[in-house]
Amino acid sequence: MAVFGMIAGIGTAGDSDNDFSGAREILYNPEGYNVVAIDNVYDIEGSGRKKFSYFFPAYMNLEGHYDKNGNSDVTAALISILMDRYRVKYNTQDSKSLTKRVAELPITPQEAMLQTRGNRFPVTQLSERLSQIDNDPSFYDQVYTGDLVFKNGKVEFVPTTEPVIRKYPLKDKDGSWRGSIEIYEMP
Numbered sequence: 001m002a003v004f005g006m007i008a009g010i011g012t013a014g015d016s017d018n019d020f021s022g023a024r025e026i027l028y029n030p031e032g033y034n035v036v037a038i039d040n041v042y043d044i045e046g047s048g049r050k051k052f053s054y055f056f057p058a059y060m061n062l063e064g065h066y067d068k069n070g071n072s073d074v075t076a077a078l079i080s081i082l083m084d085r086y087r088v089k090y091n092t093q094d095s096k097s098l099t100k101r102v103a104e105l106p107i108t109p110q111e112a113m114l115q116t117r118g119n120r121f122p123v124t125q126l127s128e129r130l131s132q133i134d135n136d137p138s139f140y141d142q143v144y145t146g147d148l149v150f151k152n153g154k155v156e157f158v159p160t161t162e163p164v165i166r167k168y169p170l171k172d173k174d175g176s177w178r179g180s181i182e183i184y185e186m187p
Contacts, residue, residue, distance in 0.1 A: 020113035027053045058105040095122045144183040
């Protein structure tokens with residue numbers, strides 16, 4: 001019997017006490033957990049998996065954005081959410097404010113599972129950059145891969161064809177993974 005999984009998009013703002021790794025695993029790998037899988041229309045193409053469980057984004061039921069029959073005005077709600085983010089981004093000094101706002105009213109599953117506390121990095125901007133990288137097939141073309149070896153009393157970079165590790169956690173059970181170092185720009 002298949003289970004229909006769902007994550008709601010309102011009020012899931014992550015903090016240091018919440019760990020969404022289990023939910024993320026089930027949502028992005030629904031078939032492995034006997035959950036009904038649907039096409040992933042939530043994440044930017046190439047930044048997520050092709051199949052996903054169901055996600056209920058904030059714009060599907062945002063207070064004050066209903067028509068006279070009580071149906072959600074998705075377009076108005078989405079514009080309202082994006083305008084609110086714009087206001088927060090350009091009118092606050094705290095980089096965590098935007099991350100918290102995004103996690104409170106998420107548009108995508110990745111936004112719903114952001115960790116907003118205990119993180120010094122601008123998570124929202126980093127997520128945007130990661131999506132850009134994932135969607136640029138030529139991004140890794142100019143990357144140098146290799147190993148650092150000790151030769152003649154000095155450390156040298158030696159190019160190699162050994163694969164790099166870009167996905168985590170590793171699925172290899174025997175622990176035989178070996179990866180290369182990546183250099184994006186030579187010193």
